Amino acid sequence: METEATTSRGPNRKQFNNSRGGEKKRRKVKKAKSNIGDGSAEEVLLIDVKNLLSRAHGGEGAGREENLGGRLAGKEKILPEKFSTIELTIHELGSNGDGLAYSSNKDHIYVVPFTLPGDVVESKIYAHLEDHSLTDLLKVVTPSASRNDSLIRCKYFANCGGCQFQMLSYAEQLIHKRRVVEKAYENLSGLDPAVVPEIGPTWGSPLQYGYRTKLTPHFDGPRKGGWPVGAKPPAIGFQKKGQRYVIDIEDCPIGTPALREGLVRQREWARENIHTYKRGATLLLRESTIRTPKDGGIEGEYTAERICVTDHKETITEYIGQFKFISPAGTFFQNNNSILDEFTTFVRDNLHLPISNANGSLKETTPKYLVDAYCGSGLFSITCGNAFDKVIGVDISPEGIVFASKNAELNNIQNASFLEGNAEKIFEKIDFPGSETSVIIDPPRKGSDKAFLNQLLDLAPKRIVYISCNVHTQARDLGYFLTHEKGVGYKIDSIRGFDFFPQTHHVESVAVLTKVI
Numbered sequence: 001m002e003t004e005a006t007t008s009r010g011p012n013r014k015q016f017n018n019s020r021g022g023e024k025k026r027r028k029v030k031k032a033k034s035n036i037g038d039g040s041a042e043e044v045l046l047i048d049v050k051n052l053l054s055r056a057h058g059g060e061g062a063g064r065e066e067n068l069g070g071r072l073a074g075k076e077k078i079l080p081e082k083f084s085t086i087e088l089t090i091h092e093l094g095s096n097g098d099g100l101a102y103s104s105n106k107d108h109i110y111v112v113p114f115t116l117p118g119d120v121v122e123s124k125i126y127a128h129l130e131d132h133s134l135t136d137l138l139k140v141v142t143p144s145a146s147r148n149d150s151l152i153r154c155k156y157f158a159n160c161g162g163c164q165f166q167m168l169s170y171a172e173q174l175i176h177k178r179r180v181v182e183k184a185y186e187n188l189s190g191l192d193p194a195v196v197p198e199i200g201p202t203w204g205s206p207l208q209y210g211y212r213t214k215l216t217p218h219f220d221g222p223r224k225g226g227w228p229v230g231a232k233p234p235a236i237g238f239q240k241k242g243q244r245y246v247i248d249i250e251d252c253p254i255g256t257p258a259l260r261e262g263l264v265r266q267r268e269w270a271r272e273n274i275h276t277y278k279r280g281a282t283l284l285l286r287e288s289t290i291r292t293p294k295d296g297g298i299e300g301e302y303t304a305e306r307i308c309v310t311d312h313k314e315t316i317t318e319y320i321g322q323f324k325f326i327s328p329a330g331t332f333f334q335n336n337n338s339i340l341d342e343f344t345t346f347v348r349d350n351l352h353l354p355i356s357n358a359n360g361s362l363k364e365t366t367p368k369y370l371v372d373a374y375c376g377s378g379l380f381s382i383t384c385g386n387a388f389d390k391v392i393g394v395d396i397s398p399e400g401i402v403f404a405s406k407n408a409e410l411n412n413i414q415n416a417s418f419l420e421g422n423a424e425k426i427f428e429k430i431d432f433p434g435s436e437t438s439v440i441i442d443p444p445r446k447g448s449d450k451a452f453l454n455q456l457l458d459l460a461p462k463r464i465v466y467i468s469c470n471v472h473t474q475a476r477d478l479g480y481f482l483t484h485e486k487g488v489g490y491k492i493d494s495i496r497g498f499d500f501f502p503q504t505h506h507v508e509s510v511a512v513l514t515k516v517i
């Protein structure tokens with residue numbers, strides 16, 4: 001869609017290559033370049049920007065190999081002044097969840113949060129970078145056909161940095177997230193598109209509000225020393241979009257009902273006790289479930305009470321289908337219980353290997369051994385453990401390992417053991433034959449590292465299920481793995497997103513690989 005950019009002040013001629021401003025911007029871009037391959041929000045935005053500019057000028061789009069800080073050759077850029085108001089038509093939704101608009105001559109991109117393709121908006125520029133500018137949304141002048149503001153359930157939406165998509169139907173959120181996964185593999189894997197299967201539809205969350213089982217509101221500290229007694233309490237909530245300060249948030253409708261009630265209580269408590277804090281702090285709200293057998297003790301029938309726990313060290317309980325998990329409130333556990341039964345079933349089913357019998361009929365076999373790398377408190381070892389002879393989970397967190405063992409015991413999983421250690425050294429201690437082994441990889445956002453992937457290549461497991469909360473580092477890691485000489489025998493069977501965080505731009509991605517040669 002053609003975009004008109006108009007400003008409330010006269011245009012300001014900027015020649016990046018000759019001005020001192022240009023020097024400053026080059027330094028910023030240099031910093032951004034060092035992020036290449038880290039899957040950070042900055043890198044993902046730079047790739048979206050480059051691709052849009054490249055498409056406007058007849059190119060195919062920019063991948064990881066291109067110079068992200070490159071200029072459109074020989075063109076002099078005219079940009080509006082910082083803090084001026086500009087009217088824009090949003091062209092595309094970027095992978096970070098912000099709208100992206102062209103400048104009028106399509107040599108620059110404006111990033112506008114809380115917008116959708118087709119929205120005509122007024123926004124205020126607050127930062128110019130080399131090929132794009134960051135802006136705050138001021139108002140929607142003409143809404144996109146996709147915008148439905150009556151869907152918005154939170155009074156802080158378009159201020160709070162937490163949610164991006166409350167004005168978008170859930171079906172369209174899922175379609176957008178599928179495209180995010182596609183783009184990650186196009187831009188960051190370096191893989192021949194022929195080896196990347198069609199990305200599957202995003203698996204929706206049963207709950208689209210009231211799903212988050214952990215919230216961490218915070219407050220900023222006083223300028224000097226502590227809070228004087230009787231001081232006005234600070235804002236307690238979440239970060240304002242695009243800013244470093246916290247805005248006061250009294251309610252968060254993506255939190256579970258127990259956490260929403262807990263938020264009211266914790267805010268009140270923090271406000272009353274603010275003088276005991278010397279600095280800013282983060283409050284913890286974590287859901288825990290207490291199940292009591294129903295009257296008459298009919299097996300499998302319970303009443304469930306959900307409570308909000310605020311002490312990091314307190315043990316919380318969570319149920320997933322038939323499984324029970326305990327963990328310290330302050331440690332990692334997946335944050336959307338409503339999707340976990342379906343999700344762990346999907347993972348379990350995909351650790352199996354469909355093969356044909358001699359007569360050609362399809363039979364499911366399972367490798368005998370499972371390695372659960374980055375196992376946390378044992379979510380996958382326990383929900384998938386029964387399908388294997390032996391399971392080994394590894395995690396760097398000693399607490400994770402203690403609770404993984406406790407959870408195995410609670411669920412009567414007798415074939416699983418857990419090792420505390422760095423995932424990159426895991427295979428030194430495991431003697432499973434690769435041809436009979438499945439491996440789950442579920443690293444933090446930064447992804448795996450080469451040391452881990454090299455060991456995985458040496459083990460050569462039959463089946464790999466790579467689960468990631470950052471599809472960009474997943475695509476990077478699988479690009480490395482599959483283009484390595486030892487990785488060429490692998491085929492990607494499927495890739496699809498799971499929507500653990502409705503209303504936000506986040507997407508969990510699961511890739512399934514089989515060793516075929």
Ligand SMILES: C[S@@+](CC[C@H](N)C(=O)[O-])C[C@H]1O[C@@H](n2cnc3c(N)ncnc32)[C@H](O)[C@@H]1O
Binds near residue numbers: 332334373400444469
């Ligand atoms: C995304 S969480 C996944 C946990 C678990 N699979 C689950 O779903 O509950 C990532 C886990 O990786 C662990 N971790 C981070 N770096 C690690 C490393 N270098 N080696 C092993 N584990 C690591 C963290 O302690 C955390 O438990």
